[in-house]
Amino acid sequence: xxxxxxxxxxxxxxxxxxxxxxxxxxxxxxxxxxxxxxxxxxxxxxxxxxxxxxxxxxxxxxxxxxxxxxxxxxxxxxxxxxxxxxxxxxxxxxxxxxxxxxxxxxxxxxxxxxxxxxxxxxxxxxxxxxxxxxxxxxxxxxxxxxxxxxxxxxxxxxxxxxxxxxxxxxxxxxxxxxxxxxxxxxxxxxxxxxxxxxxxxxxxxxxxxxxxxxxxxxxxxxxxxxxxxxxxxxxxxxxxxxxxxxxxxxxxxxxxxxxxxxxxxxxxxxxxxxxxxxxxxxxxxxxxxxxxxxxxxxxxxxxxxxxxxxxxxxxxxxxxxxxxxxxxxxxxx
Amino acid sequence: xxxxxxxxxxxxxxxxxxxxxxxxxxxxxxxxxxxxxxxxxxxxxxxxxxxx
Numbered sequence: 001x002x003x004x005x006x007x008x009x010x011x012x013x014x015x016x017x018x019x020x021x022x023x024x025x026x027x028x029x030x031x032x033x034x035x036x037x038x039x040x041x042x043x044x045x046x047x048x049x050x051x052x053x054x055x056x057x058x059x060x061x062x063x064x065x066x067x068x069x070x071x072x073x074x075x076x077x078x079x080x081x082x083x084x085x086x087x088x089x090x091x092x093x094x095x096x097x098x099x100x101x102x103x104x105x106x107x108x109x110x111x112x113x114x115x116x117x118x119x120x121x122x123x124x125x126x127x128x129x130x131x132x133x134x135x136x137x138x139x140x141x142x143x144x145x146x147x148x149x150x151x152x153x154x155x156x157x158x159x160x161x162x163x164x165x166x167x168x169x170x171x172x173x174x175x176x177x178x179x180x181x182x183x184x185x186x187x188x189x190x191x192x193x194x195x196x197x198x199x200x201x202x203x204x205x206x207x208x209x210x211x212x213x214x215x216x217x218x219x220x221x222x223x224x225x226x227x228x229x230x231x232x233x234x235x236x237x238x239x240x241x242x243x244x245x246x247x248x249x250x251x252x253x254x255x256x257x258x259x260x261x262x263x264x265x266x267x268x269x270x271x272x273x274x275x276x277x278x279x280x281x282x283x284x285x286x287x288x289x290x291x292x293x294x295x296x297x298x299x300x301x302x303x304x305x306x307x308x309x310x311x312x313x314x315x316x317x318x319x320x321x322x323x324x325x326x327x328x329x330x331x332x333x
Numbered sequence: 334x335x336x337x338x339x340x341x342x343x344x345x346x347x348x349x350x351x352x353x354x355x356x357x358x359x360x361x362x363x364x365x366x367x368x369x370x371x372x373x374x375x376x377x378x379x380x381x382x383x384x385x
Contacts, residue, residue, distance in 0.1 A: 056353065
């Protein structure tokens with residue numbers, strides 16, 4: 001069963017997708033459904049025995065281009081709709097044990113092209129209003145398959161967090177004739193202590209208002225709104241900056257660092273959003289090498305984050321490990 | 334960035350259960366894989382620079 005149920009208090013849609021309870025959970029490495037199908041081996045999601053990068057419709061999709069009718073009627077306060085949309089899985093590599101951080105730069109650059117292509121293609125569908133590209137990495141954030149992969153949700157509406165950012169950006173722009181994110185970048189450069197890694201065109205930093213200890217924003221230095229805006233040279237530098245940050249994450253505690261990564265960009269609803277600024281958001285669940293930052297009473301109950309750390313100190317920790325500049329990232333290959 | 338040129342092709346197939354799958358195939362030539370210039374290339378380049 002799958003449908004959209006309206007949350008009248010938060011004024012946002014909740015997706016119910018009961019079939020996802022049956023999805024594959026941490027299979028042994030030899031039975032990974034995202035590896036290529038080996039000759040004579042068990043059939044995986046990918047019929048061929050090798051691939052560069054693969055995208056497919058999620059088997060356990062929360063949203064579907066041809067969704068079933070809702071299994072429940074709407075109530076007097078909660079409309080119900082079919083869960084229309086598209087959910088895709090993006091396989092970064094044939095090799096099971098790779099991660100985005102350990103991939104060669106060329107492959108990361110190729111992945112950026114795939115993301116750009118998916119954003120354009122899914123965003124051109126008339127009922128798709130927002131394309132969310134994201135990755136969940138590590139068991140600490142609930143990953144059920146360890147093969148290197150990310151996901152794309154093409155929504156029939158603008159998700160609430162994005163709506164909030166769009167609204168704040170529009171209000172700030174109206175009052176200041178300036179992009180809110182650009183103003184935030186100016187503040188970060190003025191202070192300097194929270195900048196973690198810098199390419200020529202992109203920069204990674206822990207925002208002044210970080211909610212998670214190792215939360216990082218990665219954004220273009222100049223005002224750009226979506227993957228559509230990036231030139232080949234932009235993508236080159238984005239690959240370098242992204243790898244630089246991810247290698248730093250892995251260097252921090254000397255193990256593969258878990259995180260949730262989400263790309264925030266303009267909606268695809270046909271409207272213009274000149275005041276919105278493209279960026280990645282990383283929400284790592286760890287607050288120390290062995291302790292997890294839980295979303296407990298205050299966060300879950302009130303929506304207010306309590307950060308037990310100082311962004312300035314955590315940024316210094318990240319700055320002091322791994323590659324220091326793009327030349328050192330290039331040397332990693 | 335060590336890339337000289339990147340092109341990709343996209344091949345769409347339908348899985349047995351009706352879902353689509355896209356193979357993105359890349360033709361990328363890392364600069365590190367581009368042969369280093371030979372002596373004659375360097376000589377030609379020097380000649381061009383010297384406008385000989």
